[in-house]
Amino acid sequence: MDAILLQILNGLDKGSAYALIALGLTLIFGTLGVVNFAHGALFMIGAFCAVTLQRLLSLSFETVDPTKTDFLGNPAKIKTPYIESWLGPETGAAIIDWSVPLAILFSIPIMLFVGYVMERGLIKHFYKRPHADQILVTFGLAIVLQELVKHYYGANPIPTGAPDAFKGSFDFGVVLGFDPNLIIYPYWRMVYFAFAAVIIGAVFAFLQFTTFGMVVRAGMADRETVGLLGINIDKRFTIMFGIAAAVAGLAGVMYAPINSPNYHMGMDFLVLSFVVVVVGGMGSLPGAVLAGFMLGILESFASMNWIKDILPGIDQIIIYLVAIIILLARPRGLMGRKGVMED
Amino acid sequence: MLGLNNKDFRFLLIVIALTMATPILLQPFPEGSVMAQFNAGYPDLMQRFAIFGIFAIGFNILFGLTGYLSFGHAAFLGAGSYSAVWMFKLLSMNVIPGIILAIIVSGLFALLIGYISLRRSGIYFSILTLAFAQMSFNLAYSVLTPITNGETGLQVTLNDPRILGQQVAANGNVPPTNLFGLEMGSSFKLPVGAWEFTFNAGYYFCAVIAILAFYLSLRIFRSPFGLMLRAIKTNQTRLNYTGLNSRPYTLAAFVISGMYAGLAGALLASMDPLAGAERMQWTASGEVVLMTILGGVGTMMGPVLGAGFIKYFENIFSKINENVLHQWFSWLPDGLENIVIWVAEHFVGSGWHLTSGLLFMLVVIFLPGGLVEGGQRIAAMFKRKKADDDSDDAGHHPKQSPHVAE
Structure with missing residues (x-):
């Protein structure tokens, strides 16, 4: 029981990123095709926004x-960050410590801009x-982008720490009545999961409860009719592209402390995300969220030792295996609409 | 001749002539001159031209004719390499058994993957093949270590049985790969004045196989089977409505192109007897897509051109470093020189991948037909100019090469 719970928790953070x-x-895909x-x-x-x-x-x-x-007898050189000298050592140190959460604010405009330029300039x-x-063109x-980064x-992963307050782990087992140290879970991963939940909720709320979101949904259903009603749907779709870019960027910012960013992390995640x-x-938006968490958790289950003993290597291929089965048995996916890309 | 019409036969002869003369053609600059770094006439690179040419020709049979974009062809390349190296370990260092086993193994592998993947088309097909290739890559890295030797890569060692050949060469090393005694690494150097031409046994072996592969694909392109594949690309739904089941045809094309990839993998291993999992990685699949697109999808010559182009510039660009750039741009004023070098630095050396990515984007955006289409456009431009202005001295324009698109 505790092992199962632990694997579910372990799958959550990767699942959130997916x-x-x-x-x-x-x-x-739903808006612009x-x-x-x-x-x-x-x-x-x-x-890399977080790193920067x-x-x-x-x-x-x-x-x-x-x-x-x-130790050589030379006068010691002391490095002081500018920010500590401007705002005082304590405030400065705290700001540096909290740089990853702060990078959320820093990255939103950057990602929106990158998304906007990408859509207008290329897509x-x-x-x-x-x-x-x-x-092919987006692959290029x-x-x-990867080579520029x-x-x-450089080619090496760059460790980017979470704030000190979130270092260490939380003992889940004690809360649920298990022995201590059975189910421990790093704080930052909990933060990541909560953050992902908030972002996903925000995107859904934005699409569901705002006029802008309503128009976008209408456009997804029937782009031409919305256009004929005199609404500039292209402009709204461009903004949605920016938002999608920002969501991916935020996922990346918060993921930096979990896995040190390196230049090919995007490609690693891309194949799995596809x-x-x-x-x-x-x-299908709910489908993507559901499948993301499901596959994340499935992956962490597959990496349990007794499963690996029965089926060696299963943890490496489980996601692809599931995808192959789904594609062959139900090509529109778990929650895909009938008739969308079903051939 | 050989089942080809006159035009195609002439085309084949030209290709044979060019391939045979490659060691001379790619060595246009004398040794020791400033331009010598642009020479490409050394064995290692020429072998790569031929091998990746085969790989791209095979990929083009699938993508060019049927329009199915596979993102997992590197899996077959890797499978071919592994099977060839195993033959070197078990039987002998003769390359023939290795190549035969590689073609069989990759063909079976392609049959399996193709049978499943071809149930879907379009982007789903791409993702399925990608998933299969990534699966093979992950497995080759981890669980299949007894077969693939994991991260280290599969190598020939002195302790291998090699039941048909010698286990240890006379000099105490692992014997070199050979073709019935002709060592793949052996070369004949011919100095002519300031030039030096290298005729390498390995290159000529690859070249002969490449010509055979090219001839086979020419026959496929011209056959009723090839016509059927084109029909699938044009409109599969309509084809199905006429009562034809298209899947056996696509599957056959997939298996054939998988076998080409396996052959290329086996040749890579024959030239340098080791095989690593990274040959299966999806960046390797991306590379062959790039070669084919760059050269011209669906044309006969395009993939070969693309493969040659990519491998040549990869080699050249990787060699250029900051010092070379300083030499080149030393005639510029200092400030400007630094700016130019700062910009150029991104694209050379280890930045080659950036250049190839950019190039790839530009080709997809502006020249979907690749280099072959570019050539045709330029040829058409000259033609129009001539028609417009007949009095223009024809000697000013370079003579049109006999243009062969397909």
Whole structure:
């Protein structure tokens, strides 16, 4: 029982990341009808927003402290971040410590802008082209973004810490009446799950309860009619692309402390997120979320030792296996609409 | 001749001539001159031209003719490499058994994957093949380690049985790969004045196989089978309404192109007897897509051109570093020089992938027909110009090469 609970918890954070990326992917597909292979790169850019902000905040100047010497006998150089000297050591240190949550604010405008430019500059010209062309051009874009990041940040993963307040783990088992230390769960992963839930809720609420969202939903159902009613649906879809990019970016920002960002993390997640979208059903938002969490949890179950003993290697391929079965048995996915991309 | 019409036969002869003369054609600059770094006439690179040419020709049979975009062809390349290396370990270092087993294994593998994946078309097909390839890659890395030797990669060692050949060469090393005694690594160097041409046994072996592969694909393109595949690309629904089951045809195309990939993998292993899981990774699948698109999808010559283009520039760009750039742009004023070098630096050395990604995007956006279409457009431009202005001296324009699109 405790083992099962632990695996469900372990699957939640990866599942959240899958769900957030897949949500954006399927949003783009549902609105613009575009298959975006560069969505993983947006996730990666988000994570590097966190890295960048942390680096910016800890930019420091050197002062020589004549009273102390280092081990060679030279006067010790002390690095002080600018922000600590401006706002006082305590406030400054706290801001640097909280740089990852702060990067949320920092990344939203960046991601919206990146998404907007991408849609207007590139994707717009590919509405009418076949899906294969869309896949190819966004694949090229993903390579370009990934290589640019590699050029400036290097090929190695960059550790980006969570705030000190969230380091350490929470003992879930005690709350539920198990022995201590059986079910422990890092705080930051709980934060990540809660954050993902909030973002997913916000996106759904935005689509469900605002006029803008209503128009977008109408456009997803029948773009032409909405256009004939005199609504500039293209403009709204562009904004939705920006929002989808921001969702992927935020998923990346918050994921940085869980897994040190590296330049190919986007590609790693992209393949899996596409599988998630397909399992959930192309164009279905609830399907993407459901499939994301489901596959995340399934993956963590498959990595349990006794399952690996029976079926070696199952943890590596479980997601693909599920996708293959779903695609063959129910091609529209778990919650896909009938007739959408069903061939 | 050979079941081809005159035009195609002439085309084949040209291809054979060009392939055979490659070691000379790719060495246009004398040794030791500044331009020598642009020479491509060394064995390793020429072998890659031929091998990736085969890979791309095979991929084009599937993607070019049927329109099914597979993102998992690297799995067959990897499977081919692994089976060839196993033959080197078990039987002998002769390349023939390795190549035969590689083609059989990758064909069976393609049959399995194709049988399942081809139940869907469009983007679902792409994702299914991608999923299968990633699965193979993950398995090759982890559970299948007894067969694939995991992260280290499969290598030939001195302790391998090699029941038909010698276990250890006379000099105490692992014997080199050979074709009935002709070592793949052996070369004949021919110095002519300042030039030096290298004729490598491995390259000529790959080249002969590449020509055979090219001939086979030419026959497929011209056959009723090829026509059927084109019909599938044009309108599969209509084809189904006429009462034809298209799946056996697509499956056959998938298996054939998988076998081509396996052959290419086996040749890679024959030139350098090791095989690693990264050959199966989806970036490798992306590379062959890139080659085919860049050259021209659905054309005969396109994929070969694309493969050559990518491999050549990969080699050249990777060699350029900051010092070389400084040499090149030293004639610019200092400030401008630094700016130019700062920009150029992104694209050379390890930045080659950035260049190839950009190039790929540009081709998809502006030139969906690839280099072949580009060539046709330029040829058409000259033609129109000539028609417009007949008095224009024809000598000013380069003579049109006999253009062969398909």
